Amino acid sequence: CRTEQRGQGHPITEHTGHLPYPPTRHDNDLRICTFNARTLASHENQAIFEEAIRGIRYDRDIKEHRTRVLLRAAEERKSLKKAKQSLSKNRTPMDATLGRTGDPITSRSGIEDRIQEFYTDLFRSEIHSVNRKKTQLMKNVWCTGPAVSLHGDDVVETDAYVYLGRELRCNGSIDSELLRRKRAAWGAFANIREVTSQLQDAKLRASLFDSHVLPALCYAAETWPLTKTTVSFIRRAHRALERALIGTTLFMQQKKNQSCADIRRISLLSDPIVHITRAKHRWAGHVLRRDDDRWSTRVTQQFPHPNLFRPRGRPPARWRDSIEEYAKMPYSTGRSTRSSSQRAPYQHWMTRARDRSNWKNCDPRGFA
Incomplete structure (x- = not known):
């Protein structure tokens, strides 16, 4: 041990018990690396070594490292999703592939043959059969007739289904879709809240919000009719997210006598109705x-x-x-x-x- 040769004492016994805070991984790296076979020969030094390892606070270091990586990605305008994927700890390489008999395949030619069999099975004609459990039928009021059957079984009728991430209803209502957009926006905000709570730059924080949360809130809004109810719902949902972004609540806003325009000047967010328009x-x-x-x-x-007339009252x-x-x-x-x-x-x-x-x-x- 280089420290022992310089006559400075044992690195573990010298510092153990004198730190003003619990030791972290960085504090213990030097001390753990200084052990050699001669040091671990005695049971006393081995007990000190095990105690030092148990005192390492990996959880705090991992959380601080995660925060630093996400903040760096946000400041460099990089993808937060890729940054989180780089922090994944559950990456286990596949050491063997099982064949049809259940035996592991270790040769390259065997793996190539297994992949070829996989694609052959994938593109067989019987694979492209209709899944009767996932097949449903939606009809409007002008569609009448007997029930539709598939392979002898009646297809279940429904009045709503989700297509490409958007819920479509037979009556054309988007009330349930607005609730889905609200939940999706809060879910997107939860993914970046760890970063936005640490950012001090208001413009960078607003840019991060507009690029992650606003598209989730206004997804497929190109097909929405902008009624007063829809505009009011989107504005209220966006203002709640806006208050959560800057760390305030509706009660605090009313207590400080702040208007929505005051909150917007602090958050620097884009108007969701402008985004939809x-x-x-x-x-x-x-x-x-x-x-x-x-x-x-x-x-x-x-x-x-031209020969048709609309009913009385204001049309939708x-x-x-x-x-x-x-x-x-x-x-x-x-x-x-x-x-x-x-x-x-x-x-x-x-x-x-x-x-x-x-x-x-x-x-x-x-x-x-």
Whole structure:
């Protein structure tokens, strides 16, 4: 031991019991490395060695290291998901692959043959059969007739199902989907809360929130009709997340007599309704510029029959109403001055959406 040769005493017995805090892994690295075979020959030194190992606080060191890695990834604008994957402790390499007989395969040629058998079984014709337990049927009120059967069994009817992460209901309601978006947003916020609670830079914290939580809250919002109920629900859910981000509550906000605008100036977050409006604006342009005759384009361009009359009362809000609200402006662009020389003749919003450059500049609020 180099420390013993310099006459400075035994490294363990010299420091044990004099630290002002429980020893950490970094404090004990030097002391553990100084042991050799001669030191461990006696039972007394071996007991000291075991006691020093038991006193190492690995949990605190791992938590501090995890926080440092996640903060570094956030400051460098890197993926937090990849940073968490790099911290995974449950990485165990597969040392052998079992064959059909259950015996381990250790040769390279045997593993290649096993993989080839796997792909052969995967793409067999009988694999592509319909799973009757997962097959359901949804019909609207105009669809009548006998029950649909599959291989002699009746298919279960349902009024809602989840497709590509979004719940679709037969009556067109999105109330349950809004609740799912709220839960997804809180789940996304829980994944970054460990980092945002340590960040002091408000802009970096807001950028992290807008890139992780806001897309989860507004997922598939391009297809939502922006009713007053929907706008109110999204704003309330976003404000609750905003208060949790800056570490305050509704009670504290009311006690300090702070308005929502004051909280927004502190958090520097983006408006969720603006985010949804921009998404709907882009999606409308994509749908109307298609030339492959998809059903979504047909439904968007569909107009009611002239001989049909709507019932009394105000009709429910449609998907296109929020777009027509600002696309009716008879100006070439909302960013220009409203002088008569720059006015353009009125064009329907569907006509303008087919022109990419015209549609990009048609939003009078400059969201596009």
